[in-house]
Amino acid sequence: MSDSARRQQADLIVVGCGAGGLATATQFLQSSPGGRVIVLERTGEGQRGGNTAWTGAFFRLEPDGSPAADFTERMHSLSEGKTESAIIDRLAGAAQSAVQWLAQNGVATKTDHTYFLTSQGPRLMPEGGGAAIVERLAVRVLELGGEIRYNTTAQLLERDERGAVTAVVAEDGTRYEAPTVVLACGGFEGSPDLLDRHLGENGHELTPIAPGGRSNRGEGITMGTAVGAATDGQFERFHGEPVDARTSAPEALVMVYPFGILVDHRGRRFLDEGSDTPDNTFESVAYHIWRDADQFAYVIADQRLMRQNIARAVLTDRAPESADTIAQLAERLGIDAQALVSTVEQYNKAAEPGPLDVTRLDGVATKGLEPPKSNWARPLDEPPYVAWPVRCAITFTFGGLKTNEDAEVIDRLGVPIPGLYAVGEVAGIYHHKYPGATSVLRALVFGRIAGEAAASRASYTTSTS
Ligand SMILES: Cc1cc2nc3c(=O)[nH]c(=O)nc-3n(C[C@H](O)[C@H](O)[C@H](O)COP(=O)(O)OP(=O)(O)OC[C@H]3O[C@@H](n4cnc5c(N)ncnc54)[C@H](O)[C@@H]3O)c2cc1C
Numbered sequence: 001m002s003d004s005a006r007r008q009q010a011d012l013i014v015v016g017c018g019a020g021g022l023a024t025a026t027q028f029l030q031s032s033p034g035g036r037v038i039v040l041e042r043t044g045e046g047q048r049g050g051n052t053a054w055t056g057a058f059f060r061l062e063p064d065g066s067p068a069a070d071f072t073e074r075m076h077s078l079s080e081g082k083t084e085s086a087i088i089d090r091l092a093g094a095a096q097s098a099v100q101w102l103a104q105n106g107v108a109t110k111t112d113h114t115y116f117l118t119s120q121g122p123r124l125m126p127e128g129g130g131a132a133i134v135e136r137l138a139v140r141v142l143e144l145g146g147e148i149r150y151n152t153t154a155q156l157l158e159r160d161e162r163g164a165v166t167a168v169v170a171e172d173g174t175r176y177e178a179p180t181v182v183l184a185c186g187g188f189e190g191s192p193d194l195l196d197r198h199l200g201e202n203g204h205e206l207t208p209i210a211p212g213g214r215s216n217r218g219e220g221i222t223m224g225t226a227v228g229a230a231t232d233g234q235f236e237r238f239h240g241e242p243v244d245a246r247t248s249a250p251e252a253l254v255m256v257y258p259f260g261i262l263v264d265h266r267g268r269r270f271l272d273e274g275s276d277t278p279d280n281t282f283e284s285v286a287y288h289i290w291r292d293a294d295q296f297a298y299v300i301a302d303q304r305l306m307r308q309n310i311a312r313a314v315l316t317d318r319a320p321e322s323a324d325t326i327a328q329l330a331e332r333l334g335i336d337a338q339a340l341v342s343t344v345e346q347y348n349k350a351a352e353p354g355p356l357d358v359t360r361l362d363g364v365a366t367k368g369l370e371p372p373k374s375n376w377a378r379p380l381d382e383p384p385y386v387a388w389p390v391r392c393a394i395t396f397t398f399g400g401l402k403t404n405e406d407a408e409v410i411d412r413l414g415v416p417i418p419g420l421y422a423v424g425e426v427a428g429i430y431h432h433k434y435p436g437a438t439s440v441l442r443a444l445v446f447g448r449i450a451g452e453a454a455a456s457r458a459s460y461t462t463s464t465s
Contacts, residue, residue, distance in 0.1 A: 006173060006174050006175060007174070007175050007177065008038060008174060008175070008176045008177065009036075009176075009177045009178065010036040010037055010038045010176065010177070010178045011028075011032065011035045011036045011037065011178055011179065011180065011454065011457075011458035012024075012025070012028050012035065012036070012037040012038075012178050012179075012180045012181075012182065012451075012454040012458065013037075013038055013040065013167075013168050013176045013177075013178040013180070013181045013182070014037060014038070014039045014040070014181075014182045014184055015039075015040050015154040015168060015181070015182070015183050015184060015185045015220060016039075016040075016041065016042075016050065016183070016184035016185035016186060016220070016424070016426075017039050017041035017043075017048045017049060017050070017134070017138065017148060018049050018050040018051060018052035018053070018134065018184060018186065018212075018424060018443065019052040019057075019130065019133050019134070019137075019424060019440050019443035019444050019447065020182075020184035020423035020424025020425075020426075020443035020444070020446065020447040021039055021041075021182070021184035021185070021423075021424075021447065022039070022133070022134065022137035022138060022140075022141060022447070023098075023137065023423075023443065023444045023445075023447030023448050023451065024182045024184060024421075024423060024447040024448070024450045024451040024454070025037045025039050025137075025141045025146050025451065026105060026137050026140045026141055026144065026146075026451065027101075027447065027448040027450075027451030027452055027455075028146075028451035028452075028454045028455050028458075029140075029141065029144035029145060029146050029451075030144065030451075031451060031452050031455035031456075032454075032455035032458050032459060033144075034145065035145075035454075035455060035458050036145075036146075037141070037146040037147070037454075038146070038147045038148075038149055038176055038178075039141065039146065039147065039148045039149065040149050040152045040153075040154050040168065040170060040176065041148055041149065041150050041151075041152060042151070042152065042153040042154075042185070042215055043150065043151070043215055044150050044151055045148075045150050047211070047212075047215070048134065048138070048148075048150065049130070049131070049134035049138075049212060050185075050186050050212045050213070050215050050216055051130070051186065051210065051212045051213050051216065051395070051396060051425070052130040052131075052133055052134050052212070052440060052443070053130055053131050053134045053212050054130065054131075054209075054210035054211065054212040054213075054250055054251065055129060055130035055210075055440060056112075056125055056129045056130070057125050057126050057129050057130040057133065057440040058112075058114060058123040058124070058125045058436070058437040058440075059095070059099065059109070059123060059124040059125060059437055059438075059440065059441050060074075060123065060435065060436065060437035060438050060441070061095055061096070061099065061123070061124040061437075061441070062124070063111050063124060064096070065095060065096035065097075065098075065099035065100060065109070065124065066095070066096050067092045067095050067096075068123075071092050071095075071435075071438075072088055072089070072092050074435040075088045075091075075092075075435045075438065076088065078432060078433040078434070078435045079429075079430060079431040079432055079433070079435075080431060080432050082234075082431035082432070083429050083430065083431060084404075084405070084429075086404065086405040087403075087404070087405050087429055089405070090405040090406075090445070090446075090449070091438070091441065091442055091445050091446075094445045094448070094449070095441060095445060098441065098444045098445045098448060099124065101448065102126065102133070102444065105136060105137060105140050106136045106139075106140070107126045107127070107128070107132050107133055107136045107137075108126070108127045109124050109125060109126050109127065110124070110125060110126075110127050111123065111124055111125075112125055113312060114279065114312075114437075115253055115255045115312055115313050115315065116255060116277065116278045116279045116282075116313065117255070117256070117259075117278070117308065117310065117312070117313050117358040117359065118258075118277045118278060118279075118358060118359060118360060118361065123437055130440060133440070133444075152170050152171075152172075152174075153170060153171040153219070154168045154169075154170055154171075154176075154185065154219060154220075154223065155169055155170060155171050155219060155223070156168070156169040156223060156226070157169075157181065157223045157224070157226065157227045157420070158175070159227050162418065163227075163228070163411075163417065163418065164179075164417075164418035164419045165181050165227060165417060165418065165419040165420040166178075166179070166419065167181075168181055168223075178419075179419055179457050179458065180419050180421065180453070180454040180457045180458070181419060181420055181421070182407075182421040182422070182423060182447075182450045182451075182454065183220040183223065183224060183401070183409075183420070183421070183422040183423070183426045184220075184422070184423045184424050184426060184443070184447065185216065185219060185220040185426055186213075186215065186216025186220065186396070186424065186425045186426060187216050187218065187221075187238075187396045187397035187398075187399070187400060187425035187426065188216065188217060188218030188221060188397050188399070189206070189208050189213040189216055189238065189394045189395070189396050189397050190208055190213050190214040190215055190216045190217045190218075191216075191217040191218045192204035194217070194218045195394070195397075198235040198236055198397070198399060199235075199236050199238070200236070202290070202291075202295070205290065205295050206238070206240065206290060206392060206393070206394040207393060207394065208393065208394055208395075209240075209241055209243060209250065209251055209393035209394060209395050210250035210251055211250060213394065213395070213396065216396070216425065220400075220401070220422065220426035221399070221400055221401060221426060224401040224409055224420070224422060224426075225401070227417060227420070228411045228412060228417060229401045229402065229409045229410065229411060229412075229417060229420070229422075230401075230402040230410050230411060230412045230414075231399060231400065231401060231402055231428055232399075232400065232401070232402035232403070232427075232428040232429065233397075233398040233399045233400045233427075233428020233429055233430050233431065234398045234399060234428075234430065234431040234432060235397075235398070235399030235428075236399075237287075237398045237399075237430075237431070237432065238287075238394050238395070238396065238397045238398055239283055239394070239395040239396050239397075239398070239430070239434040239439075240283060240286040240287055240290065240392045240393060240394050240395060241253055241282055241283070241286050241392070241393055241395055242254050242255070242257060242282060242285055242286045242289060242297075242299075242390045242391075242392060242393075243316070243390065243391060243392075243393045244316035244317075244318055244388055244389065244390060245296065245389040245390055245391040246316075246318050246389055247316055247317055247318050249316065249317045251315055252315055252316035252317065252318075253313070253314065253315040253316070254299055254313075254314055254315075254316060254388045254390050255278050255282060255313040255314065256299060256301065256305060256310055256313050256314055256388075257273050257278075257285060257299045257390070258273050258274045258278050258281070258375065258376050259301060259304075259305045259308075259356060259358055259376050260273070260299055260300050260301030260302070260305055260380065260386075261273060261299075261300050261301075261343070261344070261347055261373070261380065262285070262289075262297055262298070262299055262300075262390075263297065263298050263300060263335075263340065263343055264292075264293040264294070264296070264297050264298075265293070265294060265296045265297070265298075265335055266335070266336065266339055267330060267335045267336050267337075267339030267340035267342075267343055268339065268343055269343060269347070269371060270288065270292055270293055270297075270371070271285065271288050271292075271371055272371050272372050272373055272374055273285070273373055273376075274365075274373045274374045274375035274376045274377065275374050275375075276361070276374075276375075277361060278313075279436055283433060283434055283436075284433065286392040286393070287392065289390060289391060289392045290391070290392035295391045295392060296389070296391060297389075297390050297391070298333055298335070298387045298388065298389050298390065299387060299388045299390055300326075300329070300340075300344070300380065300385065300386075300387050301320075301380065301385070301386050301387075302380045302381065302382040302383065302384075302385050302386070303382040303383070303384065304355070304356040304378055304380075304382050305356065305358075305386070306386060308356070308358050314388070316388065318388075320386035320387055320388050321333060321386065321387045321388070321389075322384045322385065322386050322387075323383075323384060323385055324383045324384050324385070325383065325385070326340055326341050326344045326380075326385055327340070327341050329385045329386075329387055332387075333387055333389065344380055346369065347366070347369065347373070347377075347379070347380065348379040348380060348381060350366035350367050350368055350369035350373075350377070351364075351366055351373075351377045351378055351379040351380075352364050352365075352367075352377055352378065352379075353378070353379055354378060355378075356376060356378045357376075358376070361375050362375055362376060363375060364376060364377050364378065365377050396425050396439065397425070398428060398430040398431065398434070399428045400422070400425060400426050400427050400428030400429070401422045401426060401427055401428060402427075402428065403421070403422050403423075403427040403429075403446070404416065406449060406453060407421045407422065407423050407427070407446040407447075407449045407450040407453065408420070408421055408453075409421060409422050419457070421450040421453065421454070423442075423443055423446040423447045423449075423450050424439075424442065424443035424446070424447065425439065425443070427442075427446065429442065
């Protein structure tokens with residue numbers, strides 16, 4: 001390769017072609033017409049878009065794009081005050097204009113119901129889901145004169161003597177030079193080694209919920225920390241979801257555990273299945289399946305559940321296992337029949353007969369059972385009985401680079417690293433529990449902020465050179 005081919009110059013280099021990277025590049029080109037941007041993407045065009053390409057992309061927003069009433073409060077409380085207020089406020093404040101901007105760029109939004117049967121207001125989402133964001137914004141980048149380099153994996157950042165980031169070096173040795181670099185290359189859910197390092201020795205048992213997550217292998221975090229970035233977000237926590245253990249189909253969700261019981265491979269219950277509405281419990285239920293149940297648990301239910309319309313809460317491509325008695329069901333599942341029969345008998349004694357209402361927190365709780373079941377504690381006594389084997393799949397990791405509300409990457413002294421920005425999963429903002437339906441939104445909002453910043457940096461560089 002000639003020297004010029006090994007050195008590419010632009011006003012902005014973006015690493016990653018998901019919601020964060022494409023929002024950055026599109027916004028940059030709109031704020032700086034004629035500006036030069038190169039997006040580096042590890043995969044070929046057919047696999048591009050990481051997690052964004054596989055999500056329905058619910059937004060925690062009202063139909064008009066304004067933040068849901070609980071948006072700010074939930075972001076504070078679920079992180080136990082650890083997500084910075086300035087970041088939350090910026091995200092909430094810019095959400096509506098991000099949705100309007102998406103529409104201007106060809107991605108309309110609609111309201112739809114989520115996977116949760118217990119009635120929650122519908123959420124906003126793009127028509128065509130995250131895949132539409134990737135398709136449409138990639139077209140916009142090209143229409144506006146940007147470039148996307150596929151099969152190009154970023155590996156290193158370079159800095160000048162003042163500490164400013166000046167280039168990205170790809171796996172093949174090519175240097176992509178620019179006054180601004182935006183990292184948008186996801187978390188580390190696709191790296192078994194990093195999962196083990198940060199989550200403990202069973203980390204590698206968590207496989208990504210959809211193929212897109214396999215591309216996110218933590219290089220953005222490694223590259224950033226190597227040039228002095230501080231980290232933020234909780235590295236040992238992640239967003240996970242309960243999925244059918246029998247299939248490798250993407251997002252094979254089983255969200256009906258509150259309406260039956262959840263047992264481990266010894267046939268014993270290990271948590272309160274009905275402690276809250278499923279949108280508030282599915283992440284921690286999935287986490288406990290991984291941490292406390294050796295990645296193998298079973299949702300057991302009966303015809304009280306099967307009479308409901310469960311289609312939007314059970315996305316697996318496999319029918320549940322079914323049997324006329326609990327003992328036969330246990331045999332079918334390969335778990336100790338006596339143990340499961342005894343668990344169900346104890347549960348039934350503590351439960352309250354009556355109809356099952358999945359549409360609301362019904363307050364029907366077990367009496368004298370440990371662990372308790374705090375809602376939907378109806379007996380399992382209407383055969384045939386059904387079961388879904390479930391495991392925890394990882395959606396994305398929480399730990400990442402420390403950023404501020406302007407998407408600038410912060411160094412270990414608390415100062416922005418000149419020329420370096422991080423958006424989407426690579427920026428660590430979540431702690432403890434994920435406030436659902438905020439991750440695509442933060443990628444879009446902070447992507448646009450970084451794109452605007454890159455545009456003003458490009459015009460400054462041009463005017464002073
Ligand atoms: C099934 C599923 C459902 C979800 N549901 C929701 C939801 O309803 N609402 C919500 O808000 N969020 C949801 N999420 C999470 C959300 O989709 C992601 O967190 C978000 O889209 C991440 O965007 P991103 O731009 O940070 O990263 P990604 O979209 O993952 O894009 C990262 C890109 O970087 C590329 N890349 C990685 N490393 C390199 C490298 N070294 N060099 C070059 N390129 C690289 C990848 O190939 C990829 O194209 C869901 C995720 C999944 C998988």
